[in-house]
Amino acid sequence: MSGTGRFEEHDEHDGGNAGGRGGGSGDVPGGAGGHDPTPMPRIPTPRASVEDSGLPLPDLADLGDPAPVPPDLSHDVLKSLLGAWALAACSAAETAAVEQHLGGCGPCADEARRLREAVGLLHQPESLDLDPGLRTRVLENCLNRRPPRIPLPGWAAPYDAETARLDALLQDFGDAEWHAPVRLRWFEADAPTNRRTTVAGVIAHLLSVDGLVAAALGLEDPLAEVADAAAEGATGPAGRTEAYWRASHFPPNRSVRGPWREQSHGLVRTVSFTGSHAGRLTVSYDDFALPLHDAMLDRAFECWVHAEDIAEAVDYPYEPPAPRHLNRMIDLAARLLPTALAERRRAGLSEPGRRTPHLVPAGAPGRSLRLEIEGAAGGEWLIPLDSPAAVGSADFEVAHVALDGVEFCRLAAGHVSPQDAAVGQDGDRQAIRDVLYAAASLSRM
Numbered sequence: 353m354s355g356t357g358r359f360e361e362h363d364e365h366d367g368g369n370a371g372g373r374g375g376g377s378g379d380v381p382g383g384a385g386g387h388d389p390t391p392m393p394r395i396p397t398p399r400a401s402v403e404d405s406g407l408p409l410p411d412l413a414d415l416g417d418p419a420p421v422p423p424d425l426s427h428d429v430l431k432s433l434l435g436a437w438a439l440a441a442c443s444a445a446e447t448a449a450v451e452q453h454l455g456g457c458g459p460c461a462d463e464a465r466r467l468r469e470a471v472g473l474l475h476q477p478e479s480l481d482l483d484p485g486l487r488t489r490v491l492e493n494c495l496n497r498r499p500p501r502i503p504l505p506g507w508a509a510p511y512d513a514e515t516a517r518l519d520a521l522l523q524d525f526g527d528a529e530w531h532a533p534v535r536l537r538w539f540e541a542d543a544p545t546n547r548r549t550t551v552a553g554v555i556a557h558l559l560s561v562d563g564l565v566a567a568a569l570g571l572e573d574p575l576a577e578v579a580d581a582a583a584e585g586a587t588g589p590a591g592r593t594e595a596y597w598r599a600s601h602f603p604p605n606r607s608v609r610g611p612w613r614e615q616s617h618g619l620v621r622t623v624s625f626t627g628s629h630a631g632r633l634t635v636s637y638d639d640f641a642l643p644l645h646d647a648m649l650d651r652a653f654e655c656w657v658h659a660e661d662i663a664e665a666v667d668y669p670y671e672p673p674a675p676r677h678l679n680r681m682i683d684l685a686a687r688l689l690p691t692a693l694a695e696r697r698r699a700g701l702s703e704p705g706r707r708t709p710h711l712v713p714a715g716a717p718g719r720s721l722r723l724e725i726e727g728a729a730g731g732e733w734l735i736p737l738d739s740p741a742a743v744g745s746a747d748f749e750v751a752h753v754a755l756d757g758v759e760f761c762r763l764a765a766g767h768v769s770p771q772d773a774a775v776g777q778d779g780d781r782q783a784i785r786d787v788l789y790a791a792a793s794l795s796r797m
Contacts, residue, residue, distance in 0.1 A: 434464050505627065522551075536548075553597065560575060652681065672757075712739050764791045773788060
């Protein structure tokens with residue numbers, strides 16, 4: 353760039369002298385009264401050079417590479433080079449010769465265009481992001497060839513996959529990404545709530561809440577050394593997270609990734625060793641409890657949701673889970689909806705609605721809403737509306753709601769409000785509203 357600027361200055365300088373050389377006595381020796389009618393050869397005024405300005409001579413690199421001289425090749429040879437030219441496999445001189453030939457030969461130009469289009473079909477543009485189901489397919493193929501001596505329970509597979517995907521997202525983060533701001537979002541008392549943190553703070557949150565599952569399995573609790581956690585009653589997800597953040601002398605940074613990943617590996621390894629019997633253990637979340645197999649699904653769901661939060665913070669695309677894993681997460685949320693409806697009723701947040709003429713005993717069918725989830729991870733669930741102990745029944749269906757699978761999960765995560773959820777609705781409007789708000793109430797910090 354510096355060499356170009358010098359020569360532009362010289363051109364302007366020369367332009368100022370052009371009038372002095374353009375005609376009159378300046379073109380003929382001897383001045384206006386010259387006696388020789390034969391014009392003498394014009395001797396141009398020397399250009400101002402870089403030496404005149406006192407500036408150093410430009411480097412040869414600044415002058416650019418000399419243009420390749422096209423070789424003198426026959427039509428047949430040039431035509432035979434079209435395939436290599438389309439693949440960008442010609443030398444610089446051959447490329448110049450072919451392109452010079454294409455400017456004047458219509459048949460070869462048409463052939464070159466067709467070859468370039470064919471090359472485009474051979475090299476389809478592909479995303480650099482891996483298919484979220486690729487890891488599952490590779491593992492299945494490996495395990496089909498040699499089954500593991502200690503198999504992973506199916507209910508733990510979504511957690512294993514989602515923690516691996518999040519760890520892959522984190523592995524190339526620099527300091528700027530680890531400190532990128534993130535807002536944790538959820539619904540509380542029918543109102544959207546959020547908490548500001550960083551990417552590292554989100555991983556610390558996952559580490560703290562996964563510690564509830566670790567403690568249930570007899571593993572080390574990451575909050576065991578946090579002195580004020582038990583004293584302040586930090587036994588639920590939000591309390592544990594706040595206690596962990598307060599205990600850090602500095603804001604969490606990339607160093608939190610190692611303990612989180614080690615803990616996730618320990619959870620997967622432990623449930624694999626204990627087998628299907630471990631699924632009957634109970635994990636306490638302070639104000640509610642889940643069987644271990646559901647708690648692992650819950651942790652997989654939160655890992656995916658917060659991975660999306662992180663990806664959004666660093667402006668990076670992130671795909672939903674594999675359909676069969678997403679289906680398990682949707683099924684967990686659908687099974688929790690009757691309890692969430694009952695809790696909203698007790699809190700005065702939901703209208704009781706129209707009831708059947710008689711009380712619904714446990715295990716008996718009652719008023720139901722058909723929840724239809726669309727997409728590869730979809731299905732249908734009949735949600736009992738009057739009691740968690742009732743059974744959903746198509747004979748007592750009073751409403752029908754249809755949502756996309758990912759949209760429903762984002763509603764259950766508190767990332768989409770019930771009013772903004774894109775749903776197809778039919779039937780009892782109050783029942784539909786109650787179910788949508790109950791889904792949002794499943795979210796938490």
